[in-house]
Amino acid sequence: MGRLLPTETDASVERSDEPSVLCIDDEATCEVFSALGSETAQDIFRLLNEEPATPATIAEGLDMSVQNVHYHLGNLDDVGLIEVVDTCYSEKGREMDVFVVAEDPTLVFLGTSDDKPAMRRAFESFASVVGVSPLLVSLGNAVSGLLGEE
Structure with a gap:
């Protein structure tokens, strides 16, 4: 006899490209x-x-x-x-x-929310080590948008 209620899930993990930033x-x-x-x-x-x-x-x-x-x-x-x-x-x-x-990845920045230049330098430094990729560009844009940078 088949089961009426599902005992397993078919849920999957999908992440967005827009991270949350915690300072x-x-x-x-x-x-x-x-x-x-x-x-x-x-x-x-x-x-x-x-x-x-x-x-x-x-x-x-x-x-x-x-x-x-x-x-x-x-x-x-x-x-x-x-x-x-x-x-x-x-x-x-x-x-x-x-x-x-x-869904949304979370970044923890160990600086204050007032320290936007330091955060930008951290991302630029990270990008120079890893190489610029669409993900990093998206990440940088998301962080800049969250911090209200022009």
């Missing part, structure tokens, strides 16, 4: 650092960066309790680093959220 003097940056402050949260974030997963799958893969996973998922979700993209069901019919890393 060290921003309240949101403190919240992100706090959410990623434990090794467990970092492990969960890395796992979700590779593939979408349910709390039960994460708990099994990292050998920890589902309650502990839910705690860290809540923290990561609250600051916008992860999001729910799908729902599937356990074999017992319980609804399970499927989490992934948030």
Whole structure:
């Protein structure tokens, strides 16, 4: 007999080209650092960066309790680093959220939001090492737009 409810997800991770930029003097940056402050949260974030997963799958893969996973998922979700993209069901019919890393990549700039010239120099330096690519151009434009540069 076939299953009526999906027990697997076909969600995939797709990233936009527009990054969020967090500066060290921003309240949101403190919240992100706090959410990623434990090794467990970092492990969960890395796992979700590779593939979408349910709390039960994460708990099994990292050998920890589902309650502990839910705690860290809540923290990561609250600051916008992860999001729910799908729902599937356990074999017992319980609804399970499927989490992934948030669509928009996040850049952390360890300078203040007032230090636009330093941020521009950092991107130019990075581009000279890696080479200019459409991604870096897009990234630079996005950061300039976020910071209100002409």
